[in-house]
Amino acid sequence: MRSFLLFPLGLSLLAARPAHSQHQHHQPTPAADTTRRPAPANPSQHAGHDMGMPGTALPDTTRQARSGAQHAGHDMSGMQHGGSMAGIEPMTHAYSRSLPMNRNGSGTAWNPDNTPMFMWMHHKGAWMVMNHGAVNVRYTRQNIGRGSGQRGGSTFDAPNWFMTMAQRPLGQKGLLNLTAMVSLDPLTEGGNGYPLLFQSGEAYKGRPLVDRQHPHDLLSALSVAYTHAISEDVDVTAYLGYPGEPAIGPVAFMHRISAMPNPDAALGHHWQDATHITFGVATLGVRYKQFRLEGSNFTGREPDEHRYGFDRPRADSWAGRLSWNPTGALALQVSRAYIKRPEELHPDEDVKRTTASVIQSSQWGEYRFITSALVWGLNQHVEADGHSHGAASHSVLAETNVQLGKPAVYGRYEFVQKSNEELQIPLFGPADEPLTAQYNVHALTLGANYRVAQLARTDLTLGAQATVYRPDQDMRFYYGSTPVSAQVYLRLNPSLMRMNGR
Helix, strand or coil: CHHHHHHHHHHHHHCCCCCHHHHCCCCCCCCCCCCCCCCCCCHHHHCCCCCCCCCCCCCCCCCCCCCHHHHCCCCCCCCCCCCCCCCCCCCCECCECCCCHHHECCCCCECCCCCCCECEEEEECCEEEEEEEEEEEEEEEECCCCCCCCCCEEEEECCEEEEEEEEEEECCCEEEEEEEEECCHHHHCCCCCEEEEEEEEEEECCEEEEEEECCCCCEEEEEEEEEEECCCCEEEEEEEECCECCCCCCCCHHHCHHHCCCCCCCCCHHHHCHHHCECCEEEEEEEECCEEEEEEEECCCCCCCCCCCCCCCCCCEEEEEEEECCCCCEEEEEEEEEECCCCCCCCCEEEEEEEEEEEEEEEEECCEEEEEEEEEEEEEEEECCCCECCCCEEEEEEEEEEEECCEEEEEEEEEEEEECCCCCCCCCCCCCCCCCCEEEEEEEEEEEEEEEEEECCEEEEEEEEEEEEEECHHHHHHHCCCCEEEEEEEEEEECECCCCCC
């Protein structure tokens, strides 16, 4: 256990020196459409080019050579104008020396190349260290004005997460990445998480969590990965995590910029990206140009309620994912997984999960961008004998975040099908005939926020949002016909990282 605790501490020491002074004059940039633009014939043509003016595309990162001399004169690591880049490696993706850093997501999933990056970053020798995270200090009230006996709840809390990624080149073709992620949810949320109407998944003290979002584990990711470049167009990555994230679904909700303003987890979380914390993952991925094919072997059981320890790895489940970034603005994926006994309270049930998603991102200036995500997930429960258990259930999420300088507006629509067992809604009938029902839930969230201050390269953003639900008729006795929830929050997160010296 002690060695695992030393791993994130070591990454933190790499990030110990202040990063705010290194990027205080940098400018955001949308990345280029990496599928079309040719590279300059002479690497020296890059010297002195402005890589961060609003509306200016980055060079084709899939084609250009990766020597440090290529970027002489580019202020990419805190140097002032004209500063030397000698000995400083260019900024690349965590799992490819031929892809832009903007494509980094959660686990090995891809974001669009145009994705804005909110982080602190610096170089430490051959290492490039990136620090991400967010804290939402808030008051939330679920099901405002609920009647007697109807479900809801309210609380002051602070959902949060923090992640450090450190990477360095190995030789001419290798790339090493170390990632550590922690969450203080066990302290700020308690063992049973925070109230969230119609949320389900996992258990606490032998009972299912219903209308609550479970807290995340203190150690949410500890992973190591090595990538070897066969050529500019082809590379192979081996990824190990304990915990880590297998190749299932899109970038997890907390790492999608389209979901960044919303402090709540998605209601379809357990249909789409719940495997983002898995105790035991091994993934092998092959990239060809803008395509990536991955396969994972991992532990199917979801994390237990003991959020400070490590669960037993089982390596009993598998997943496959195909990702494609056709342009700099889009990231697409489809994935399929067989998950062995994910639920603690249902040890004889497996899940077949299928997902597909499109993530979009476009920038046109500093703190001016629009990002969106469309995600579909399907769960099919399977009994130990291989027979299906109940009907397949679907979830759909559509979300958009529009940043207009200091203010932002955002929204999320969700449709999810949940069973009476998941929502703990009793059905009455013959005692020898177990009854099941599947309910449709619709939820629409609208919100707005405003960046009120920037301190030490950290944004302080004040926001508010409201959610309107439309449950099936048979659930309205427990929730009301149109329950409404609302919250106000103060978010703290790293400022937007800028890419040049202007």
